[in-house]
Amino acid sequence: MGLEEIVSFTAVPNEPSQRVMQRIGFRHEPALDFDHPLVPEGNWLRRHVLYRLDRKGWEGLVKHL
Template sequence: MAADSVVMQHLRPLPTRESSDAWVDFQIEHQSTHGYCMWAVELSCSGAFVGAVGLLLVNFPAHFTPAVEVGWRLARAYWEQGLATEAGRRALEFGFQELCLPEIVAHASVHNTRSLRVMSKLGMSHNEADDFDHPRVGTSDPLRRQALYRLRRNDWLALAGQPRPSTT
């Protein structure tokens, strides 16, 4: 999946097997430390590996940090099937119900229309004033400008049909 240039078009590249392995090791460490990470996603009917979807602590400085983000990376064979949206909903559910996070964000290159569409389908809101230049992406790189989407827990509860917690 990380070797597919189309999959990686809007993501920071993992150019070698070692860098892909380091990404997996990072996920394992993040899970151990924080209780969540980008989890492996499989098709329930066959067990086929689809990709990774989950939550991560944003680990770079930005106007919206500290924050937890929802993200996804799917093999191209599984695009356009609603799997990123379905798995993203499960990650949001975990973040809001189990972790009781007040807000979850998502960000992607402003050119990554597929991911931006998933963020909208998840009920996340976008305000162009929140968009930012990724501090780990070079100034001439087209991935530098990122669209930021947000979803607050109370808004998610309303979308999910869950009762809102009492404020008294």
């Protein structure tokens, strides 16, 4: 597909999903964490964390599948 990177995000409280992302090689990018625009202000799920996996990382991942 020619992608340079893959990004993934989840709500801060969703620690199991964050652990999966970390386990398969995604790296947390704290500077890119954000409040999800479709989650109402004040909702405990509004804050999201963003993870990235660069081309080298996802190519290595695909080889192991």
